[in-house]
Amino acid sequence: xxxxxxVQRRDFIFxxxxxxxxxxxxxxxxxxxxxxxxxxSVKALASTEVDVSSLEPGNSITVLWRGKPVFxxxxxxxxxxxARNVNLKDLPHPEKDEDRAKDPEWLVMLGICTHLGxxxxxxxxxxNGWFCPCHGSxxxxxxxxxxxxxxxxxxxxxxxxxxSNTIKIG
Amino acid sequence: MSDHxxxxxxxxxxxxxxxxxxxxxxxHLKEYPTPKNLNYWWTFGGILTFCLIxxxxxGIVLGMHYVAHADxxxxxxxHIMRDxxxxxxxxxxxxxxxxxxxxxxxxxxxxxxxxxxxxxxREVIWIIGMIIYLLMMMTAFMGYVLPWGQMSxxxxxxxxxxxxxxxxxxxxxxxxxxxxxxxxxxTLTRFFSLHYLLPFLILGLVILHIWALxxxxxxxxxxxxxxxxxxxxxxxxPYIVIKxxxxxxxxxxxxxxxxxxxxxVLGHSDNYIEANPLVTPxxxxxxxxxxxxxxxxxxxxxxxxxxxxxxxxxxxxxxLPWLDTSKIRSAIFxxxxxxxxxxxxxxxxxLGYMGAMxxxxxxxxxxxxxxxxxxxxFLVILPFLGKREKTLQVPLSITEPVLGGSPNPQMVxxxxxx
Numbered sequence: 001x002x003x004x005x006x007v008q009r010r011d012f013i014f015x016x017x018x019x020x021x022x023x024x025x026x027x028x029x030x031x032x033x034x035x036x037x038x039x040x041s042v043k044a045l046a047s048t049e050v051d052v053s054s055l056e057p058g059n060s061i062t063v064l065w066r067g068k069p070v071f072x073x074x075x076x077x078x079x080x081x082x083a084r085n086v087n088l089k090d091l092p093h094p095e096k097d098e099d100r101a102k103d104p105e106w107l108v109m110l111g112i113c114t115h116l117g118x119x120x121x122x123x124x125x126x127x128n129g130w131f132c133p134c135h136g137s138x139x140x141x142x143x144x145x146x147x148x149x150x151x152x153x154x155x156x157x158x159x160x161x162x163x164s165n166t167i168k169i170g
Numbered sequence: 171m172s173d174h175x176x177x178x179x180x181x182x183x184x185x186x187x188x189x190x191x192x193x194x195x196x197x198h199l200k201e202y203p204t205p206k207n208l209n210y211w212w213t214f215g216g217i218l219t220f221c222l223i224x225x226x227x228x229g230i231v232l233g234m235h236y237v238a239h240a241d242x243x244x245x246x247x248x249h250i251m252r253d254x255x256x257x258x259x260x261x262x263x264x265x266x267x268x269x270x271x272x273x274x275x276x277x278x279x280x281x282x283x284x285x286x287x288x289x290x291x292r293e294v295i296w297i298i299g300m301i302i303y304l305l306m307m308m309t310a311f312m313g314y315v316l317p318w319g320q321m322s323x324x325x326x327x328x329x330x331x332x333x334x335x336x337x338x339x340x341x342x343x344x345x346x347x348x349x350x351x352x353x354x355x356x357t358l359t360r361f362f363s364l365h366y367l368l369p370f371l372i373l374g375l376v377i378l379h380i381w382a383l384x385x386x387x388x389x390x391x392x393x394x395x396x397x398x399x400x401x402x403x404x405x406x407x408p409y410i411v412i413k414x415x416x417x418x419x420x421x422x423x424x425x426x427x428x429x430x431x432x433x434x435v436l437g438h439s440d441n442y443i444e445a446n447p448l449v450t451p452x453x454x455x456x457x458x459x460x461x462x463x464x465x466x467x468x469x470x471x472x473x474x475x476x477x478x479x480x481x482x483x484x485x486x487x488x489x490l491p492w493l494d495t496s497k498i499r500s501a502i503f504x505x506x507x508x509x510x511x512x513x514x515x516x517x518x519x520x521l522g523y524m525g526a527m528x529x530x531x532x533x534x535x536x537x538x539x540x541x542x543x544x545x546x547x548f549l550v551i552l553p554f555l556g557k558r559e560k561t562l563q564v565p566l567s568i569t570e571p572v573l574g575g576s577p578n579p580q581m582v583x584x585x586x587x588x
Contacts, residue, residue: 033346036360042350062448067352069448115473117331117352118324118450134328134454135468135529151473 042066047170049162052106060122062111065169069111069119070157071130072167075141080104082128083142093152097142100156108159108167109143115150130154198384203403204410205390207568211285212388213417214278215380220418221271222376226369228264229313236316238362240355243318244444262433268310269436270425272459275303279487284511286499287389293491295382300488302375307460309368312361314457319441324454326353326361332467335474352447393499394564402568453528461525462518466544468529469537479541486548493548495556503562507555510547517543 048065052072055061060073075083083097084104101107111119118134125131126147127140137148144153159169176197178184187193235254237246250257279299282288288296315326330347334340349356387398396402404410428436436458440451456464466483470476486493501508517540524537 036349037346038348038350039356042354042356064447067350067354067447112352115331116328117334118328118454119448133450133452134324149468149471149473149476 047168049166049168051165052167053165057105062119063169065157070169071107071109071111071122071143071154073107073122074105075101075107079128079141083140083144086140086142086144090146092145095142095144095153097144100142100144100153103161106167107141107143108156108169110155110157112155113137113150114145114152114154115148120154200405200407201399202384202406203387203399204406205388205396205568206402206404206409207390207392208388208410208413209391210413210417211277211281213414214274214281216414217274217418217421218271218278219376220421221267221274222369222372224267225264225271226373228260228267229366229369231260232264233366236362238316238359240318240358240445243316243358247317259429262429266425266428266433266436268313269428269457269459270421271306272310274421275306276459279303280515282389283514284501285389285391286393286494286496286501288491289494289497289499290491291386292383292389295379296491297488298375298379298382300484302372302379304484305368305372305375309365309372310457310459312365312368314441315358315361316365317441318358318445320443320445320449320451321438321441321454323353323445323447324450325456326357328454329456330357332477332480335477337474354447389499390568391500392502392565392568394567396568455526458522458526461523462521463525465521465525465537466541468525469534469541479545483541483544486545490548490552494552496552496559496561497556498561498564500564503564504559505562506559510551510555514544514547517547 045066048063048070050061050063050072052061052074055072055074057074058076058079060071062069062071064070080097080101083101086097088094088096097104100109113120113132113134115132115135115137118132120130120132120137120139122130125138127138129141129143129146130139131137132139132148132150135149137150138146139150139154140146142153143156145151157169159167162168176187176194178187178193183193232250235246235250235257237243247261250261252258254260282296282299311325311329315322330344330353333343333347336343345351347357348354349360387396390396399405438455455461463480463483467476467480470479496504496507498504501511520536520540521544524533524540527533529537
C-alpha cells in the first residue's frame with residue numbers, strides 16, 4: 001500500500017461487530033464453564049453438627065463435612081503445652097496455637113494435607129501431631145506444618161459450640 | 171506425495187472418485203514411498219494405531235456395562251468382571267491395553283529421539299505427537315479413576331490438587347474441577363464423559379500426525395533426505411504393511427501375556443478396595459507410565475515449583491526441535507550424542523523407579539540428581555552439543571554404504587561446497 005489507510009466508517013462497523021461477537025461467544029461459553037462449579041445440592045450440605053460428648057482427652061474423631069474429613073481432637077494438657085511453647089520463628093507458617101484453638105482443649109481442623117490433599121495419620125510424625133503418608137509432611141499438636149513439602153498449616157474450618165456437647169461445623 | 175494422476179480402473183470407481191477422491195487417497199497410502207532401510211523401531215506407528223483402536227472398541231463395550239456413579243461404579247466394575255459374558259477379558263484387554271499403549275508410545279518417542287525424527291522439516295509431526303501424548307496421559311488418568319477404588323480416588327485427589335498450587339485461583343480451580351469441595355460423584359461423572367471424548371480427539375490428531383508425516387515422508391535410520399520415489403524407497407504396500415503386521419504379531423504376544431497370565435501385575439492391589447474419603451492408602455503410586463513425572467514432582471521441596479517442574483518436563487519436549495541445534499539427524503553419526511542418549515534413557519528409567527519408591531532419604535537424593543540431569547540434558551547439553559560436536563561423515567544415499575554408488579545429486583553438491 002502506498003497510501004496510508006484512512007480510518008473509515010466501515011472499520012468502525014467491523015470493530016463493533018467483532019466486539020459484539022466476542023461478548024456473544026462469552027455469554028454462550030460461560031454457562032458451559034460454570035456448570036462444572038459446585039452445584040446447589042452440594043452447596044446445601046454446608047454444615048454438620050457433631051456430638052462430641054463421648055470424647056476423652058487424648059482421643060480424636062474424624063467426621064465428614066462437605067465430603068472432606070474433619071479432625072476433632074480433645075487434646076491433653078501435655079499436647080496443649082507442647083503446642084503453645086513453640087517459638088513462632090521455628091514455624092514455616094507461623095500461627096499462634098491460641099488463634100487455632102480458641103478453647104485450648106478442642107482442636108477442630110480439616111484432615112486434608114495442604115500439599116496434595118491426602119488424609120494425615122493421627123499421633124504420628126516427628127512432632128507428635130499428624131503425619132501425611134503420601135509425601136511425608138509432619139504436623140505438630142496444633143496441626144501446624146513443621147517439616148515436609150506442605151506449604152501451610154492444616155486449615156481450620158468455621159465452627160462453633162452449639163452447646164457443651166455439640167460442635168457445628170460450617 | 172506420490173502420483174496424484176491416479177485413475178481408477180472401473181467405471182463406477184472413476185465416477186465415485188471424480189466426486190470424492192477416496193480412491194486417490196487409498197492409492198497414495200498404498201504407493202507412499204518409504205525409505206527402504208527402516209528398521210523395526212519404525213513399526214511402532216502401526217502398533218500404536220492398533221492400540222488406539224483396541225482401546226476405543228473395548229472402551230465402548232465397557233461403557234455399555236459400567237455405571238458412572240460414586241455409589242455404583244465399583245460394583246459395576248466387579249459386575250463386568252464376574253457377570254458380563256467375557257467381561258473379564260474385555261476389561262483386562264482395556265486395562266492392560268493402556269499400559270501397552272504407553273509402552274509403544276515410549277519406544278516410538280525414544281526412536282524419534284535417537285534418529286532425530288523431530289528435526290526440520292518434521293517439527294509439526296513431533297508437536298502433534300506431543301499433544302497426543304499429553305491427551306493420552308489425561309485419558310489414562312481419568313480412566314484409572316473410573317473403577318472408584320482407593321487408588322482411583324486418591325490418585326484423582328493428588329493430581330487434581332496439583333492445581334491448588336496456582337496462586338490466588340488455586341481453590342477456585344480445584345472446586346471447579348471437582349464440582350464440589352472434594353473428589354466426589356460430580357468428579358466421577360465428568361471424568362467418565364471426558365474419558366469417552368478424548369480418545370476421539372486423539373484419533374483426529376493421529377490423522378493429522380500421519381498427514382503431516384506424508385508431506386516430508388519418513389525419516390530413516392541414517393537420517394538423510396531422500397529423493398522420493400527413488401532407488402532408496404519402496405512402496406508402503408506390501409513392503410511396510412507386511413513388516414508392520416509381523417511386528418504387531420510379536421507385540422501381541424507380549425500384550426496377550428499380560429492379559430492372560432498377569433493381568434493385574436501392572437495395576438495396584440489397593441484399587442480392589444472401594445474408594446474411602448477417610449482413609450488414604452500408605453503409598454499413593456500412579457500407574458507406571460507416569461512415574462518419571464511423579465518423581466520430578468516430588469523431588470522439588472516447594473509445592474508450586476514442584477508442579478511447575480513437572481509440567482515443564484513435558485513442555486520441554488515440545489520445544490525440543492529448537493533446543494537440539496545439530497543439523498545431523500541420526501545419532502549414528504553423532505558419537506557424543508549417542509552416548510548422552512543412552513544416559514538420558516537411563517536417567518528416565520531411574521526417575522521412574524524413584525517415582526515408585528517413598529520420597530525420602532537416598533531415594534529422594536537420587537531423584538533430585540536425576541531431575542536436574544533431565545533438565546540439563548535438554549536445556550544445556552543439547553543446544554551446546556549441536557554446535558560443538560564433531561560428527562561423522564554422513565552417506566549420500568541409503569545404497570551408498572552398501573553399493574558404494576548411487577549418489578544423491580543434491581548431497582554431492584552440498585558436499586562439494588563445504
